[in-house]
Amino acid sequence: MxxxxxxxxxxxxxxxxxxxxxxxxxxxxxxxxxxSAGHGLKVCIIQFMKGDIYSGEWDGVKLLGDLVELTATGKGFCGIQGNPYPYEEHRKNAQEALLLVAEKMASGKFQVLILDEINNALELKLVDLDQVLSILAQRPPELHLVMTGRSAHPDIIAAADTVSEVCEIKHAYRKDIEPQPGIDY
Amino acid sequence: MxxxxxxxxxxxxxxxxxxxxxxxxxxxxxxxxxxSAGHGLKVCIIQFMKGDIYSGEWDGVKLLGDLVELTATGKGFCGIQGNPYPYEEHRKNAQEALLLVAEKMASGKFQVLILDEINNALELKLVDLDQVLSILAQRPPELHLVMTGRSAHPDIIAAADTVSEVCEIKHAYRKDIEPQPGIDY
Structure with missing residues (x-):
């Protein structure tokens, strides 16, 4: 075959x-x-609200060499129980992350740009809708732009080519199973 | 921080x-x-019905070195338009893949075992429910088992710890955009 x-x-x-x-x-x-790395494409990942807790992908992408660059920004999820940082600090972090997004997009070095949890950051008003729409407007037509996070804004869904909604049918944590490395983080 | x-x-x-x-x-x-590779865990991926069309993950996982092993088995999706192989051949391929699953699971070498498209293979009767339940029964308690594919069987969902349903909200192919490397394959 x-x-x-x-x-x-x-x-x-x-x-x-x-x-x-x-x-x-x-x-x-x-x-x-x-x-994408398998195809030899260069990928930039910028994570919002995620700089506080180690996740395996931080080291995983290092194994992919210089094809993938990951920057974890922020100090965890704004407003959730146990997060000690005020809204203003989360917003400042997210606003700085947006500057990084603009810089990476303008660099022309990447074929794939992943904005992890940006939907959440928008929902929580750490970034504004017009700022995210402005990223979409400035996107070079050959650049893939991937945006993750709960509660994607309808205007972002409208502007997207492919949208998937990942629905929880069940989750181990509801049985009091702690997050497991590799699977959950 | x-x-x-x-x-x-x-x-x-x-x-x-x-x-x-x-x-x-x-x-x-x-x-x-x-x-998982980022955590230093060893991963075995066995793909069902996928040996016919190159996908970027085949080379992507090679970049992860000997932490991840991937075997693509089969000759494409059984029964879809354009697939020239008879049901019997697809079933034979999937049955051989099950032997490989048993072998890899028994080897004790892996912390994560991914059976890609096995839900589909079950739906299409290339493998049987009791065969998949038997994999679940033989799983060592410390092994993560990930099963993907449409139409997961209710008995498999019942046996799982975490289940997500990925729902299509929209997809680029409906606008006649061809599959793009890195994103779609």
Missing amino acids: EITRLEPKKRQGLVVVITGNGKGKTTSAMGMALR | EITRLEPKKRQGLVVVITGNGKGKTTSAMGMALR
Whole structure:
């Protein structure tokens, strides 16, 4: 059996949104990073509200060499129980992350840009809708833009090419199973 | 800000099912492989019905070195338009893949076992429910088992710890955009 190698007649950047309340949004974005690296594409990942807790993908992407760059920004999820930082600090972190997004997008060095948890950051008003729409407007047509996080804004969904909603059917933590490395973080 | 490093009091293997009709099931499994590799865990991926069309994850996982092993089995999706192989051949391929699953699980070499598209293979009767339940029964308690594919069987969902359903809200192919490397394959 011969292996088919697809190649689209036209390569074009897609806007992909992964939202919903289930497990597998950031995970899915990491899968796209892995798959893109397999194609030799360069990937930039910017995580919002995630600089406080180590997650395996931080070291996982290092194994992919200089094809994938990951920056975790922020100090955890704004407003959730146990997070000690005030709203203003979360907003400042997210606003700084937006500057980084603009810089990376303008660099022309990447074929894939992943904005992890930006939907959440928008929902929590750490970034504004017009700021996110401005990223979409400035996106070079050949750049893939992946946006993850719960509660994606309807205007972002409207602007996207592919949108998946990841719904929780069940989750181990509801049985009091602690998060497990590799699967949950 | 100090970075928190979680460590569960008890490490235990989870059964994770990623199902639904949307984009991001195999992708999510690849993200778990990347994240697991970041933790230094060893991962075995066996893909059902997928040996016919190249996908970027085949080379992506190679970048992760000997932490992740991927075997693509089969000759594409059974019964879909354009697939020239008879049901019997698809079933034979899937049955051989099950032998490989048993072998890899018994080897004790892996902390994560990903059975990509096995839900589909079950739905299409390329494997039988009792065969999949037998994998679950033989799973060592510390092994994470990830099963992807549409139409997960209710008995598999019942046996799982974490189940996500990825629902299509929209997909680029409906606008006649061809699959793009890195994002779609």
